Amino acid sequence: DVKVTQSSRYLVKRTGEKVFLECVQDMDHENMFWYRQDPGLGLRLIYFSYDVKMKEKGDIPEGYSVSREKKERFSLILESASTNQTSMYLCASSFGDRASPLHFGNGTRLTVT
Amino acid sequence: QKEVEQNSGPLSVPEGAIASLNCTYSDRGSQSFFWYRQYSGKSPELIMSIYSNGDQEDGRFTAQLNKASQYVSLLIRDSQPSDSATYLCAVKGDSWGKLQFGAGTQVVVTP
Numbered sequence: 001d002v003k004v005t006q007s008s009r010y011l012v013k014r015t016g017e018k019v020f021l022e023c024v025q026d027m028d029h030e031n032m033f034w035y036r037q038d039p040g041l042g043l044r045l046i047y048f049s050y051d052v053k054m055k056e057k058g059d060i061p062e063g064y065s066v067s068r069e070k071k072e073r074f075s076l077i078l079e080s081a082s083t084n085q086t087s088m089y090l091c092a093s094s095f096g097d098r099a100s101p102l103h104f105g106n107g108t109r110l111t112v113t
Numbered sequence: 114q115k116e117v118e119q120n121s122g123p124l125s126v127p128e129g130a131i132a133s134l135n136c137t138y139s140d141r142g143s144q145s146f147f148w149y150r151q152y153s154g155k156s157p158e159l160i161m162s163i164y165s166n167g168d169q170e171d172g173r174f175t176a177q178l179n180k181a182s183q184y185v186s187l188l189i190r191d192s193q194p195s196d197s198a199t200y201l202c203a204v205k206g207d208s209w210g211k212l213q214f215g216a217g218t219q220v221v222v223t224p
Contacts, residue, residue, distance in 0.1 A: 031210045042144055042216040043157075045200070050210065058211075090156055094210050098144045098166060102203070104156040 002027045004105035006091050012111045019078040021108050029103075030096035032074035034058075034066065036087040037107075043090070048097030049074055050096060081112045117204050119215035125152050126196075132189040134218050136202030139183070143206040146178055146185045151199045151217065161187065190223045 007022035045058030092102040149157035161176040202215040
């Protein structure tokens with residue numbers, strides 16, 4: 001079975017802090033993604049990566065950055081956390097072809113106070 | 114803007130009945146179609162994949178695809194209370210492997 005592991009299930013941070021969300025997958029997937037999910041807004045793509053050191057902006061990249069130094073690991077960075085970044089963050093991975101589905105991690109519920 | 118549309122629901126279904134969920138998409142070049150189930154507070158879980166016109170069955174789930182009409186549907190037979198969840202339709206079209214997600218349909222199975 002595919003395993004996508006997110007480092008924290010729940011996280012509470014203060015406004016202005018730098019926040020790191022880590023994601024690791026064990027299936028040698030080329031593609032990795034970061035989404036956030038908010039009630040009424042659905043899943044929104046923040047960033048994705050199709051190879052090591054490669055990244056592409058998604059629909060809502062403002063206030064976020066990412067890092068992919070190794071194929072299995074994809075990090076989401078909130079440079080200066082704000083209260084409007086309180087959300088459920090979901091990491092996902094997939095092979096790079098058109099037929100492969102995304103496999104999601106368990107999610108990190110981030111609260112910024 | 115490429116879009117995936119679903120009725121938000123809630124879709125109320127008696128236990129043992131068939132739940133029918135629909136999804137339409139705008140990108141005619143879409144190639145792969147997926148249904149995810151998401152329980153409240155949990156992450157999406159893949160339940161069905163379909164790639165060609167027609168039906169794809171897996172247990173109590175049947176996915177149906179009609180590319181000419183640009184819709185994909187999910188049938189849940191013999192609905193159980195454990196099927197109560199939000200069902201997300203997802204469509205993949207471009208080469209980078211991004212999925213376009215619908216907003217989801219909430220299904221409530223009543224005993």
